[in-house]
Amino acid sequence: MLDAVRLAVGTLTVLPVPPPREVGRHTWRTALTLAPVVGAAIGALAWSLGWAVEQASDSALLAAVVVVATFAVVTRALHLDGLADVADGLGSRRPAPGARQVMRRSDIGPFGVLAIVLTALLQVAALDVMFTASATVAAAIAVIGAAVIARAAVTAACRRGQPTMSDGLGSQAVGSVPLSWAVGVVLLAVTVTVAAAAAVSTDAAATALIAAVAALAVGELWRQHCIRRLQAVTGDVLGSVEEVAATTFLVAIALL
Numbered sequence: 001m002l003d004a005v006r007l008a009v010g011t012l013t014v015l016p017v018p019p020p021r022e023v024g025r026h027t028w029r030t031a032l033t034l035a036p037v038v039g040a041a042i043g044a045l046a047w048s049l050g051w052a053v054e055q056a057s058d059s060a061l062l063a064a065v066v067v068v069a070t071f072a073v074v075t076r077a078l079h080l081d082g083l084a085d086v087a088d089g090l091g092s093r094r095p096a097p098g099a100r101q102v103m104r105r106s107d108i109g110p111f112g113v114l115a116i117v118l119t120a121l122l123q124v125a126a127l128d129v130m131f132t133a134s135a136t137v138a139a140a141i142a143v144i145g146a147a148v149i150a151r152a153a154v155t156a157a158c159r160r161g162q163p164t165m166s167d168g169l170g171s172q173a174v175g176s177v178p179l180s181w182a183v184g185v186v187l188l189a190v191t192v193t194v195a196a197a198a199a200v201s202t203d204a205a206a207t208a209l210i211a212a213v214a215a216l217a218v219g220e221l222w223r224q225h226c227i228r229r230l231q232a233v234t235g236d237v238l239g240s241v242e243e244v245a246a247t248t249f250l251v252a253i254a255l256l
Contacts (some may be wrong), residue, residue, distance in 0.1 A: 030165030082239020
């Protein structure tokens with residue numbers, strides 16, 4: 001269990017934790033099950049900093065930027081990097097082997113830059129709406145909920161039966177989570193998010209439910225598209241799933 005905690009925290013955050021003594025599929029299974037919990041901690045930190053900045057500056061936009069920046073810094077921008085690599089690979093329009101080769105390059109191409117910029121803008125714009133129009137608790141639920149649901153989407157993307165490569169981060173993580181575990185993690189993440197929103201109002205709970213379902217559905221559709229084009233779920237694909245799901249959740253909350 002301790003190895004799984006170290007793996008989850010060390011992989012999903014920038015915190016300097018001791019490396020796990022053993023990393024296998026069992027360790028990855030437990031670590032990915034804990035991913036939404038780590039997401040909740042990241043979301044709580046991001047919202048706290050955003051709230052403090054909003055109180056000090058009376059600027060919802062500045063608070064939104066701080067939240068998005070915190071997400072990037074705390075996660076070492078790992079998910080944004082994955083999104084950029086996938087965007088470059090898909091944008092190359094090469095067959096799967098060639099697209100994966102593009103994704104392995106250390107530089108970021110125009111499609112990757114565009115993907116990062118648009119994702120950051122969408123997240124900042126959605127959070128600006130939340131900090132401007134919502135009560136403190138509602139904004140907190142939106143930020144923390146996005147982090148939790150997005151990582152539940154990653155856990156679901158690592159369920160058994162997914163094609164992966166023989167090397168890289170995804171080689172052991174993908175396929176390590178039994179389907180029943182993945183379903184349980186997703187249901188628990190949605191239930192906790194909706195229950196927290198219900199403390200605000202029934203309308204907030206309904207909005208959280210719709211946003212969570214939309215985020216998970218879009219994340220799943222994105223994963224399926226990546227499999228069709230890349231013929232594998234790689235570590236970069238997992239990062240892109242997280243960013244797509246988080247952005248969908250925030251935009252849905254803002255629209256609703």
